[in-house]
Structure formats: C-alpha cells, structure tokens
Amino acid sequence: MTVARTVHREAFSSRTVFILAAIGSAVGLGNIWRYPYVAYSSGGGAFLIPYLVALLTAGIPLLFLDYALGHKFRGSPPLAFRRLSRWTEPFGWVQVLMCLAIATFYACVIAWAASYAWFSLTLAWGDDAEAFFAGTFLQQGEATMFGGLVPTVAIPLVLVWVVNIAIVAIGVERGIGRLNRFLLPLLIALFIGLVIRSLFLPGAMAGLDAFFTPNWAALGDPQVWIAAYGQIFFSLSVAFGAMLTYASHLKRRTNLTASGLVVGFSNSAFEVLAGIGVFAALGFLAAQSGVPVSEAAAGGPGLAFVAFPTLISQMPFGQIFGSLFFLTLVFAGITSLVSILQPPAMAISEKFGISHRAATLSVGTVAAIVSISIFPTTTGLNTLDVVDNWINNVLLVSNTLVMVVVVVWVVRKTPMLARHLNGVGSFKIGGWWTVCLGIVTPLILGWTATQSVITLLRDGYEDLPGALLATFGWGVVGGIVVLAVLMTFVPWRNEDHLAAGVDLDDPREEAEAARVDGPRRDSRSDDGRPHTPSKEDSE
Numbered sequence: 001m002t003v004a005r006t007v008h009r010e011a012f013s014s015r016t017v018f019i020l021a022a023i024g025s026a027v028g029l030g031n032i033w034r035y036p037y038v039a040y041s042s043g044g045g046a047f048l049i050p051y052l053v054a055l056l057t058a059g060i061p062l063l064f065l066d067y068a069l070g071h072k073f074r075g076s077p078p079l080a081f082r083r084l085s086r087w088t089e090p091f092g093w094v095q096v097l098m099c100l101a102i103a104t105f106y107a108c109v110i111a112w113a114a115s116y117a118w119f120s121l122t123l124a125w126g127d128d129a130e131a132f133f134a135g136t137f138l139q140q141g142e143a144t145m146f147g148g149l150v151p152t153v154a155i156p157l158v159l160v161w162v163v164n165i166a167i168v169a170i171g172v173e174r175g176i177g178r179l180n181r182f183l184l185p186l187l188i189a190l191f192i193g194l195v196i197r198s199l200f201l202p203g204a205m206a207g208l209d210a211f212f213t214p215n216w217a218a219l220g221d222p223q224v225w226i227a228a229y230g231q232i233f234f235s236l237s238v239a240f241g242a243m244l245t246y247a248s249h250l251k252r253r254t255n256l257t258a259s260g261l262v263v264g265f266s267n268s269a270f271e272v273l274a275g276i277g278v279f280a281a282l283g284f285l286a287a288q289s290g291v292p293v294s295e296a297a298a299g300g301p302g303l304a305f306v307a308f309p310t311l312i313s314q315m316p317f318g319q320i321f322g323s324l325f326f327l328t329l330v331f332a333g334i335t336s337l338v339s340i341l342q343p344p345a346m347a348i349s350e351k352f353g354i355s356h357r358a359a360t361l362s363v364g365t366v367a368a369i370v371s372i373s374i375f376p377t378t379t380g381l382n383t384l385d386v387v388d389n390w391i392n393n394v395l396l397v398s399n400t401l402v403m404v405v406v407v408v409w410v411v412r413k414t415p416m417l418a419r420h421l422n423g424v425g426s427f428k429i430g431g432w433w434t435v436c437l438g439i440v441t442p443l444i445l446g447w448t449a450t451q452s453v454i455t456l457l458r459d460g461y462e463d464l465p466g467a468l469l470a471t472f473g474w475g476v477v478g479g480i481v482v483l484a485v486l487m488t489f490v491p492w493r494n495e496d497h498l499a500a501g502v503d504l505d506d507p508r509e510e511a512e513a514a515r516v517d518g519p520r521r522d523s524r525s526d527d528g529r530p531h532t533p534s535k536e537d538s539e
C-alpha cells in the first residue's frame with residue numbers, strides 16, 4: 001500500500017519567536033543603508049509623512065494579507081495561492097523566484113560587510129575609502145556582461161551561503177527561531193549603542209539637522225511618494241512571500257493582527273533610529289572634511305562602504321566602532337537572508353514532496369552557485385544594482401498590483417481572509433483594510449509600475465550598456481514570469497493532500513483545530529488530520 005507522504009509543517013514554538021523572526025526579516029540592510037539615504041534625498045524630515053502614509057495604507061495592509069494567506073492556507077506562497085484559488089498559483093512562484101534573485105545579491109552585500117568588519121580593525125582602506133571599495137576590494141572594471149571572479153569577495157560569500165543554507169536546513173524553530181532569538185536582541189543592543197555614540201560626535205547635530213529639516217515642497221513630488229512606498233515594501237519584506245511563509249509556521253490560534261502591528265512599528269522604529277545614527281555620523285564626517293552634510297552623503301553601497309570607512313578612520317577608537325557597525329550589518333542581513341531562502345525551500349519541498357532539508361540543500365546550492373558566479377566579479381557591482389532595481393521597481397510592484405486586484409476584485413477573497421484575521425485578534429479589521437488593498441494600494445502600485453517602466457525604457461539605467469540591462473534587468477524579470485507560469489503546470493506531488501486543504505471557515509474545522517492543537521502546540525499535519533507525533537516532530 002502506498003501512503004501519501006505529507007510534508008510536515010514545523011511550527012514556531014511561540015508567538016514571541018515568530019515576532020522576533022519576522023522583525024529579523026524586516027530589519028536588514030534596507031534599514032541601515034537604504035532608508036537614511038532615501039529619506040534624506042526625498043524631503044528630509046518631511047519624508048516621514050509619505051513614509052508613514054505608505055506604512056499605514058500599504059505596508060500594514062499587505063502585511064496582514066501575507067499573514068492571512070500564509071496562516072489560513074498553511075503553505076509556501078505557491079501552495080497558499082493555489083489553495084486560495086487554483087489559477088492564482090503563479091503569483092506565488094513569482095514571489096519565490098524574486099526571493100531567489102534577491103538572495104543572490106543580498107548575500108553578497110553581507111559578505112562585503114563581513115569583510116569590512118575585519119578591515120575596520122586595521123583601517124585597511126587607508127586614505128581613500130572610495131578607491132579602496134571599488135578598486136582594491138571589489139576590483140571593478142568595465143561594465144561588461146560577465147567579469148572575472150574576485151576571490152577575496154567570493155570566499156566570504158561562500159561562507160555566508162554555508163551559514164544561510166545550514167540555518168534554514170536545520171529548521172524553523174531550531175534554525176531560524178534560535179538564530180533570531182540570539183541575534184536580534186544583540187543587534188538591537190549594539191545598534192542603540194552605536195547610535196548613542198554617534199550622537200556625541202562633534203558635528204552630529206548638523207547631521208541631524210540635515211536629516212530632519214523638512215523640505216515641504218518635496219511632498220508635491222510624485223517621486224518622493226514612490227520612494228516612500230518602495231522603501232516600505234522592501235523594508236517590511238511584504239509581498240515577497242517571506243512574511244507569508246513565516247506566518248504559515250504559526251500555530252493555528254494566533255493573534256495575527258497584533259503581531260503585524262508589533263512587527264510593522266518595530267521595523268519603522270529601527271529604521272528611523274538608523275537614520276538618526278547614520279546622519280549623526282555623517283554630520284561628523286562633514287565637519288571633519290569641511291563640506292556640507294549634503295556632500296558627505298552618497299546613496300546605496302557608497303553610504304555604508306565609502307562614507308563610513310572614511311569617518312571610522314577619523315574618529316577616536318574608530319576601529320572598534322567600525323567593526324561593530326559592520327557586524328550589525330552582518331547580523332541584520334543574515335536574519336533577513338534566512339527569511340529570503342525559506343520560501344523557495346518550502347515551495348520546492350511542497351511541490352515535489354521532498355523533505356525540507358533536501359529542498360533547502362538543493363535550492364540553496366543552486367542559488368549559491370548563481371550568486372557566486374555573478375556577483376563577486378569584476379563587474380558584479382553594476383549587475384547587483386541592475387538586478388536590485390528591476391526586481392524591486394518593476395517586478396515586485398507589477399506582481400503585487402495584479403495580485404491584489406485579483407484577490408480583492410476577481411476571486412473576492414478579502415472578506416474570508418478578514419474573517420480569518422479577526423478569528424483571533426485584539427481588534428477587528430475590515431472596511432479600511434479592503435479599501436487600502438482594493439483601491440489605494442493598486443492605484444499607487446499602478447502609478448509606480450508605469451513610471452518605472454516608462455523611465456527605464458526611455459532613459460535606460462545609470463548609463464549602463466543596453467545588453468547588461470536586457471539580460472539582468474528585463475531578462476531576469478521576463479525569465480521569472482515565464483518560469484512562474486511553467487512551474488504552475490508541473491503537477492504537485494501530492495494532489496490528495498492539496499485537495500484536503502484547510503478550511504478554518506468551517507466551524508467544525510475550527511473546533512477540531514482548537515481541540516487538537518490545545519493552547520500550546522500545533523499537532524496537526526498539513527492535511528487537516530490529527531498528526532501523530534513522530535521523531536520528526538522533535539527535530
């Protein structure tokens with residue numbers, strides 16, 4: 001007799017561990033180097049207004065949607081969407097493939113940060129941090145399609161991948177849960193320490209002035225609003241499948257909405273704190289070099305890997321400050337990176353009916369090989385910039401736009417999902433949630449997607465060669481969409497188990513779930529039948 005094999009869904013041991021893991025996912029490189037510069041170049045203090053509006057009208061509503069889909073349908077993005085409505089499965093695959101694409105370059109930035117934590121000890125960049133970053137360290141040459149491998153970057157990158165794959169393979173609670181329980185408090189304590197230290201540097205107040213002085217006129221600029229929404233999506237990890245997957249590992253009776261608010265506001269608090277710390281430090285740098293703060297700041301990689309080394313060299317005990325700063329980047333990055341690998345690993349495990357460990361090893365190894373052959377190369381910096389821009393500004397917004405329209409207006413599942421969220425919640429959501437998801441978010445996303453595509457088609461991107469943009473920009477986006485559709489046609493390994501689904505709307509299911517789960521542990525397998533504890537459970 002063949003017994004249908006059900007992939008066992010491991011649960012986080014408590015809501016606190018889930019919240020720590022979700023904050024760990026949200027707080028990442030996006031908070032520490034991206035937010036300060038985006039905020040600064042998009043209206044300074046006034047940026048807080050579009051940023052908060054974006055958080056409340058899109059960030060939190062989409063976070064609730066991710067939680068509801070993952071928790072109700074108890075699956076990775078493709079499985080959750082398939083259970084929502086059979087033909088929506090490709091949205092899930094796009095999310096999973098976007099995670100893979102992001103993981104390939106995100107890991108590389110963590111590898112840079114790890115190297116810089118080491119370089120800080122000897123101030124290895126000397127007098128010219130810019131020349132060191134692009135030249136000595138990354139060995140960037142011309143912007144060609146493929147460049148030669150740079151071993152000094154490739155070696156730490158291999159290590160980052162080994163750690164990432166190992167943690168995800170160990171499992172949700174013992175791997176991801178434990179990592180976050182340990183690293184997140186450390187990260188927060190270290191970061192608060194660094195921010196306080198920066199506030200006492202000479203010139204810090206001028207930096208804060210530059211950061212907080214509102215440029216009200218910027219509020220009339222649509223680009224500022226686009227930047228605010230873009231920052232919220234990336235920073236909160238919403239609509240990528242990461243939060244959806246984490247929520248699928250939550251016990252059945254969990255207060256989802258309260259958890260969402262804790263995660264959303266903690267992420268933003270960390271982000272504003274990062275802005276304060278980084279600009280206090282830039283104020284110091286500006287004062288030392290006698291230039292206005294606006295000239296001391298550059299965006300993206302430049303901010304963390306050029307401006308910071310320069311100021312580390314100039315401050316007392318800079319070596320220690322520098323090492324700790326780059327270590328916080330590594331910690332923040334790794335707790336996000338595991339959340340980026342978990343959705344693809346889970347999706348492959350569910351689709352092909354293989355164990356989580358085998359799925360993590362295979363999908364992780366493929367991603368690692370791609371990552372190591374493309375990014376630690378003499379042309380890697382440009383490629384990274386292109387993939388990042390196309391994934392975030394073209395594919396994420398378009399996929400999310402079509403997805404929310406389908407969920408709200410075509411399959412019309414928001415009332416059912418709202419009921420699920422309200423099942424266990426300290427407050428009721430409903431009207432505003434549907435309006436945000438069904439009207440505000442699509443309008444903003446529609447506008448953002450159109451603007452990005454038109455601008456990229458018309459102006460290209462940062463004077464980079466067309467072939468590079470065609471391959472790593474449009475090519476990656478197109479490839480992901482085609483692959484997502486193809487994956488939908490690959491049969492699920494365990495059709496019966498899928499068909500069983502989970503119907504928490506059914507009062508008998510709910511009662512049964514409450515009876516079997518008890519207040520403490522999730523003891524049911526995915527097929528909705530009581531799960532007999534086995535050795536696998538204790539893993």
Ligand code: PFF
Binds near residue numbers: 028030238242243340
């Ligand atoms: N939120 C992370 C950051 O701010 O760095 C990045 C991220 C994590 C994006 C997980 C997407 C994701 F699925």
